[in-house]
Amino acid sequence: MQGWNRFKMTISFLLLAAITIIGTAAAMTLKNLVHCVLALSLGLVGLAALYLQLGAQFVGFTQILVYVGAVAILAAFAIMMTRSADPTASNAAASFRASGALIAVLVFAVLAWATISGTSAQPIFTAAPEGSVGQVGAALMHRFVLPLEVIGLLLTAALIGAGILAMDEHRGTR
Numbered sequence: 001m002q003g004w005n006r007f008k009m010t011i012s013f014l015l016l017a018a019i020t021i022i023g024t025a026a027a028m029t030l031k032n033l034v035h036c037v038l039a040l041s042l043g044l045v046g047l048a049a050l051y052l053q054l055g056a057q058f059v060g061f062t063q064i065l066v067y068v069g070a071v072a073i074l075a076a077f078a079i080m081m082t083r084s085a086d087p088t089a090s091n092a093a094a095s096f097r098a099s100g101a102l103i104a105v106l107v108f109a110v111l112a113w114a115t116i117s118g119t120s121a122q123p124i125f126t127a128a129p130e131g132s133v134g135q136v137g138a139a140l141m142h143r144f145v146l147p148l149e150v151i152g153l154l155l156t157a158a159l160i161g162a163g164i165l166a167m168d169e170h171r172g173t174r
């Protein structure tokens with residue numbers, strides 16, 4: 001029975017790894033910026049699912065909330081709000097594809113060699129973490145509620161300020 005569970009874990013890991021790699025590779029290769037952000041979101045969701053599979057609940061949920069829920073959405077809005085009516089110029093970085101691919105292959109080879117030859121390649125069994133996501137949430141809502149509210153107010157003030165600055169620049173260009 002343990003062999004079947006290990007097989008299921010391997011298959012699920014490979015599936016999540018494929019989703020992550022496909023999403024991030026698509027984010028690097030697609031030409032439409034909105035599609036790039038959506039593909040990056042897919043890669044970040046796959047990474048969060050890998051964290052959850054490894055038992056790191058807090059890191060996985062934080063990945064979803066912060067990166068997918070905030071950064072990717074912010075990038076999508078920024079792209080949509082700043083897009084001009086002018087056709088985009090050709091990408092000057094396209095001429096560096098061969099050297100970029102060579103560097104990527106070399107970095108992958110070095111990381112693969114370090115992973116295979118390192119002493120940490122053997123499985124290490126660690127104890128389950130003592131704190132759960134519920135305990136972190138309870139601490140944020142009771143012990144750290146004031147800093148959490150202050151951070152929320154600062155982020156709201158920054159968002160309002162950015163909106164005001166963007167409106168002033170938009171009015172000045174007409």
